[in-house]
Amino acid sequence: MQGTITRITVHDVRFPTSRQLDGSDAMNQAPDYSAAYALVETDRGDGLVGHGMTFTIGRGNEICVKAIESLAPLVLGERVATVLTDMGAIARRLAGDSQLRWVGPEKGVIHLATAAVVNALWDLRAKIEGKPLWKLLADLAPAEILRLIDFRHITDALTHDEALAILEHQAATRSGREAEMRAQGYPAYTTSAGWLGYDDAKLRRLCREGVAGGWTHFKQKVGGSLEDDLRRARIIREEIGPERRLMMDANQVWEVEQAIIHMRRLAEFRPWWIEEPLSPDDILGHAAVAKALRPLGIGVATGEHCQNRVMFKQFLQSGAIDFCQIDACRLGGVNEVIAVLLMAAKFGVPVCPHAGGVGLCELVQHLSIFDYIAVSGSLDNRVLEYVDHLHEHFVDPVVIRAGRYMPPASPGYSAALKPQSLADHVFPTGAAWRQRG
Amino acid sequence: MQGTITRITVHDVRFPTSRQLDGSDAMNQAPDYSAAYALVETDRGDGLVGHGMTFTIGRGNEICVKAIESLAPLVLGERVATVLTDMGAIARRLAGDSQLRWVGPEKGVIHLATAAVVNALWDLRAKIEGKPLWKLLADLAPAEILRLIDFRHITDALTHDEALAILEHQAATRSGREAEMRAQGYPAYTTSAGWLGYDDAKLRRLCREGVAGGWTHFKQKVGGSLEDDLRRARIIREEIGPERRLMMDANQVWEVEQAIIHMRRLAEFRPWWIEEPLSPDDILGHAAVAKALRPLGIGVATGEHCQNRVMFKQFLQSGAIDFCQIDACRLGGVNEVIAVLLMAAKFGVPVCPHAGGVGLCELVQHLSIFDYIAVSGSLDNRVLEYVDHLHEHFVDPVVIRAGRYMPPASPGYSAALKPQSLADHVFPTGAAWRQRG
Numbered sequence: 001m002q003g004t005i006t007r008i009t010v011h012d013v014r015f016p017t018s019r020q021l022d023g024s025d026a027m028n029q030a031p032d033y034s035a036a037y038a039l040v041e042t043d044r045g046d047g048l049v050g051h052g053m054t055f056t057i058g059r060g061n062e063i064c065v066k067a068i069e070s071l072a073p074l075v076l077g078e079r080v081a082t083v084l085t086d087m088g089a090i091a092r093r094l095a096g097d098s099q100l101r102w103v104g105p106e107k108g109v110i111h112l113a114t115a116a117v118v119n120a121l122w123d124l125r126a127k128i129e130g131k132p133l134w135k136l137l138a139d140l141a142p143a144e145i146l147r148l149i150d151f152r153h154i155t156d157a158l159t160h161d162e163a164l165a166i167l168e169h170q171a172a173t174r175s176g177r178e179a180e181m182r183a184q185g186y187p188a189y190t191t192s193a194g195w196l197g198y199d200d201a202k203l204r205r206l207c208r209e210g211v212a213g214g215w216t217h218f219k220q221k222v223g224g225s226l227e228d229d230l231r232r233a234r235i236i237r238e239e240i241g242p243e244r245r246l247m248m249d250a251n252q253v254w255e256v257e258q259a260i261i262h263m264r265r266l267a268e269f270r271p272w273w274i275e276e277p278l279s280p281d282d283i284l285g286h287a288a289v290a291k292a293l294r295p296l297g298i299g300v301a302t303g304e305h306c307q308n309r310v311m312f313k314q315f316l317q318s319g320a321i322d323f324c325q326i327d328a329c330r331l332g333g334v335n336e337v338i339a340v341l342l343m344a345a346k347f348g349v350p351v352c353p354h355a356g357g358v359g360l361c362e363l364v365q366h367l368s369i370f371d372y373i374a375v376s377g378s379l380d381n382r383v384l385e386y387v388d389h390l391h392e393h394f395v396d397p398v399v400i401r402a403g404r405y406m407p408p409a410s411p412g413y414s415a416a417l418k419p420q421s422l423a424d425h426v427f428p429t430g431a432a433w434r435q436r437g
Numbered sequence: 438m439q440g441t442i443t444r445i446t447v448h449d450v451r452f453p454t455s456r457q458l459d460g461s462d463a464m465n466q467a468p469d470y471s472a473a474y475a476l477v478e479t480d481r482g483d484g485l486v487g488h489g490m491t492f493t494i495g496r497g498n499e500i501c502v503k504a505i506e507s508l509a510p511l512v513l514g515e516r517v518a519t520v521l522t523d524m525g526a527i528a529r530r531l532a533g534d535s536q537l538r539w540v541g542p543e544k545g546v547i548h549l550a551t552a553a554v555v556n557a558l559w560d561l562r563a564k565i566e567g568k569p570l571w572k573l574l575a576d577l578a579p580a581e582i583l584r585l586i587d588f589r590h591i592t593d594a595l596t597h598d599e600a601l602a603i604l605e606h607q608a609a610t611r612s613g614r615e616a617e618m619r620a621q622g623y624p625a626y627t628t629s630a631g632w633l634g635y636d637d638a639k640l641r642r643l644c645r646e647g648v649a650g651g652w653t654h655f656k657q658k659v660g661g662s663l664e665d666d667l668r669r670a671r672i673i674r675e676e677i678g679p680e681r682r683l684m685m686d687a688n689q690v691w692e693v694e695q696a697i698i699h700m701r702r703l704a705e706f707r708p709w710w711i712e713e714p715l716s717p718d719d720i721l722g723h724a725a726v727a728k729a730l731r732p733l734g735i736g737v738a739t740g741e742h743c744q745n746r747v748m749f750k751q752f753l754q755s756g757a758i759d760f761c762q763i764d765a766c767r768l769g770g771v772n773e774v775i776a777v778l779l780m781a782a783k784f785g786v787p788v789c790p791h792a793g794g795v796g797l798c799e800l801v802q803h804l805s806i807f808d809y810i811a812v813s814g815s816l817d818n819r820v821l822e823y824v825d826h827l828h829e830h831f832v833d834p835v836v837i838r839a840g841r842y843m844p845p846a847s848p849g850y851s852a853a854l855k856p857q858s859l860a861d862h863v864f865p866t867g868a869a870w871r872q873r874g
Contacts (some may be wrong), residue, residue, distance in 0.1 A: 103545060154693060
């Protein structure tokens, strides 16, 4: 791999989604889906550019842009080969800069920015190798995968040898699962129907359309008034019938006791999981809710705001989660996601990634497909979130067939926005903001 | 309170401390003590300016500056009376903006920035009321103090009624403790001797000077090689004798088992506490270390990187900490600190704040003095960190007498930098950086 990393440009990209209340929930009333978006260029002369992003919901995106600019000097001027052939080292350098880590460490803005840079480097590597990211990862030997991981602060839950054993256990049978993915895709569920900002008629219509489209799992936003939550759950159950699965998502608005009380009432509609019932930082609270709801057959899911592998470690150690919802941009990029996939496999907890927003579906499909092929080896109780927003802006958008994500075929991490979409949505000067702002 | 908030200016202030290895430890090898520094101005015509800061160690300070600029519109243009007479509401608004909270929530850069703004508003209020902050707080009725607190996500550990009972229990005897503070000050300990970057001769000399200066508690940085840690502990014990207290601080570098193994060896020198043995996010890990070290008489201390009240809640609930080390700028300002002081009081854990850096001593003395007068009512096992760096740059620097912080007398939160110090240390254009950079 010849060449040098010569340029990193960062863009503040925002979509005015708050105008339609797409994505509205009990905590996030009016999001403008946004990306702090990084382009990594080299002097290789092949025209390949690494595209990476972190996801936000509007204000605050400019802070992530600033943080990516602060991380860029750690990568700029480095040899492409040095960086891309030891992605474990560069991920640790980005997360571990002795001054920058103070403003985290490994959490919040600086970690969101780290994800954008790490993800852009993976996109670049996958393009240079001519493979979609999931395939690049699924072709790595177990020992190579281990070198990607920062085991610091998680060895009490997952040792190097345990991780190696998990990967080696699945290695011989990878090719069968890869063929299965290529033929059938990875199972998905839809959140498109249940946003809090939609009225009952729209909710009912979207559920009906979802059933017709082959969806088997539906998610409802809860956490407003209990009466509203009950009424909307009834509508969804009426439309999806008794067999399809209903998930509920409270987006962090409850206290521990309140979560238990509300879910005991909502249990009538047999939710499969309750997602983000509490503060995303409340490991012990989630453990208490999980214990209370287990006899009712309701699982606890969280992770889209789980800041790093140390927090996921504890959610797993304490039995606080029945479903592990990694996010491709909240964790510090591909490397840290793999650490969490391995811990989840060890603890026997299915990974059902967070997606939606802008670009998250495009990214996480690679991670779930890799998880199935090389780490978990199972599809039991696993579904990947899908939301039908904003895919038209991507060069290589997700392909959904009969409620399943079909594996991406193009080289890279599917993060590239179409040039016109990028230009139109630069905030605040792009056409999308000038015309309507 | 008349007037409007008309202007918020933000400065990137940095001190080139890395040149002397002041503040060096196992994780933070070469910090440049820095502040993202906010000035809040009004049209009241009284010339009073609210000074607030968050502390960082160099690179990354510019990201906090950007985040303060992003928060400023939530305060700008508001009536002074509206903001300052309901500080609970403004603190919740700053921490809870429905878009900005995505890049936290309540952690990392956005929360550090929130602290700077909240602290500046408290400084302004204290100046308008003509009192040092500790006195302003200590004069509030219990019900007024409760209105400052965001109980969201902590009610399973501390209810409104429990908090009220704690405050009312201490209310009648406040004046005696206030008089005691004015006469004798709040007990401190020094970290000035034990930085990892100092050689053995300097360590020994500084310990000897510390003993001569009346200090009774000394802190040693550990977490390099065990042999170095043992040798340095022996030097300190030789100098401070058997009676004075020795604390150790690993600054997050250990794994759980490693922390236990190293501290079993270092137990020979009878450390009073081990500080930050692990990742600051590892509640369950700290609980395991605390359990293992309790039979040896070694306590666990952490908190300077503890991101918010939800994390402190769990450290307290799980018995993971014997000492609660709040930070005036890591938590979201005065309001959230008070929530943690109340939880610590309920769980019977002494609060020994983190200080040092630049400005942290100036700030936290107000919080500890308030804690003693109105919340804990006890000095048992309580000491406030002191480091003798950079006080000369403050208008109202800390006053230490015989190893104790003497209560500040000037109105405000003691955060004001001298105008010349501020001008000289603006990064990268100030004289301190132009001359030597």
